Amino acid sequence: MGKRLLVLHGPNLNLLGEREGRQGGRFADLDAALTARATELGLELKVVQSNHEGVLIDTLHAERSRLEGVVVSPAGLFGSYPLMEALEAVGVPAIEVYLERLGDRESVVAEACASTIEGQGFHSYLEALERFASGDLAGELTDEEEEEAEEEEETEDEAVEAEDDGVVDAAWSGDDEEAGAPEEKGKTLGRRGKDIPREKSLAVRSSGALARAADAPAKALAPSGGNRKTLGRKVEAPAAAAAPSKTLGRKVPGAQGTPAANFLTRALVRQKIADRLAGRLTPAELAAWARAKWAEVQRGGPAEKGYQDMLEDSLLTLSALPASKLSDSQLVDMMTRLEG
Numbered sequence: 001m002g003k004r005l006l007v008l009h010g011p012n013l014n015l016l017g018e019r020e021g022r023q024g025g026r027f028a029d030l031d032a033a034l035t036a037r038a039t040e041l042g043l044e045l046k047v048v049q050s051n052h053e054g055v056l057i058d059t060l061h062a063e064r065s066r067l068e069g070v071v072v073s074p075a076g077l078f079g080s081y082p083l084m085e086a087l088e089a090v091g092v093p094a095i096e097v098y099l100e101r102l103g104d105r106e107s108v109v110a111e112a113c114a115s116t117i118e119g120q121g122f123h124s125y126l127e128a129l130e131r132f133a134s135g136d137l138a139g140e141l142t143d144e145e146e147e148e149a150e151e152e153e154e155t156e157d158e159a160v161e162a163e164d165d166g167v168v169d170a171a172w173s174g175d176d177e178e179a180g181a182p183e184e185k186g187k188t189l190g191r192r193g194k195d196i197p198r199e200k201s202l203a204v205r206s207s208g209a210l211a212r213a214a215d216a217p218a219k220a221l222a223p224s225g226g227n228r229k230t231l232g233r234k235v236e237a238p239a240a241a242a243a244p245s246k247t248l249g250r251k252v253p254g255a256q257g258t259p260a261a262n263f264l265t266r267a268l269v270r271q272k273i274a275d276r277l278a279g280r281l282t283p284a285e286l287a288a289w290a291r292a293k294w295a296e297v298q299r300g301g302p303a304e305k306g307y308q309d310m311l312e313d314s315l316l317t318l319s320a321l322p323a324s325k326l327s328d329s330q331l332v333d334m335m336t337r338l339e340g
């Protein structure tokens with residue numbers, strides 16, 4: 001059984017993609033991407049979003065005995081002492097993530113986390129999953145060290161399994177049953193200690209205007225098309241950033257509500273990619289849809305004004321065979337480029 005992680009999304013993230021000036025796709029897209037990546041990495045996820053500090057804390061308390069890690073996205077609660085103390089109290093290793101860069105903001109929650117990953121849109125979260133999968137929570141091991149750690153962990157897991165003598169963990173159901181705490185399998189998994197340097201020092205800075213999306217445009221998320229192997233690598237927030245598209249999160253004329261079936265919009269393509277990431281479409285079905293849609297546009301079918309080239313390019317990429325060649329993270333990148 002894979003590591004069990006809790007992903008905690010803080011206030012307003014449920015409106016991701018619907019608010020202006022924010023990067024990234026929609027909240028549902030993020031969840032789809034997380035689920036897909038977790039499956040690939042063999043992780044079990046419980047995902048909770050709340051606009052209430054207390055609910056996030058209660059969730060941590062309730063789930064603590066079943067957790068091997070927490071990915072916490074505090075959003076506006078970055079300065080929450082109660083959340084920080086709850087993380088410390090439950091003693092489960094945590095990684096803090098932000099879609100955007102923190103800029104002038106000082107995170108208190110970081111005090112209870114092994115590392116902070118910021119400014120990489122969805123990839124901040126995906127990187128956190130990868131770090132939990134590799135056990136390198138601070139993201140500082142070299143590739144070789146990582147391999148060694150993985151081998152070591154496999155050996156330990158085998159030993160634990162042998163010890164367990166067939167006892168199966170309680171199902172990951174999110175119910176209230178207090179499963180016996182998986183008394184640490186030897187690993188502290190980056191539980192914050194003096195030996196684990198925090199990846200980023202979120203130095204105390206004077207509070208000021210919040211560094212918003214301008215710090216981290218969608219384009220900075222990842223090199224397009226590239227095979228981005230971030231596993232265990234130290235992540236730096238993109239240093240220089242171009243101005244964000246002002247259309248982020250705005251409704252596209254003609255694309256409001258359910259787009260007409262034959263009207264090609266970025267939202268429609270994003271939706272199809274999200275369906276594929278969530279397993280509602282197979283790679284072949286997505287490719288077939290993209291091919292048909294591309295052909296339709298060639299015959300003069302309508303497409304979202306100002307984005308026809310981008311849409312055609314995306315459809316061509318999606319329709320390329322074998323469709324399965326596109327990795328989840330490439331799909332997420334594409335989705336991000338198609339935000340609107």
Ligand SMILES: O=C1C[C@@](O)(C(=O)O)C[C@@H](O)[C@@H]1O
Nearest residue numbers: 012075076097098099100101
């Ligand atoms: O929506 C967001 C994005 C954010 O949560 C982030 O992850 O960068 C930071 C929040 O302050 C802001 O409201």
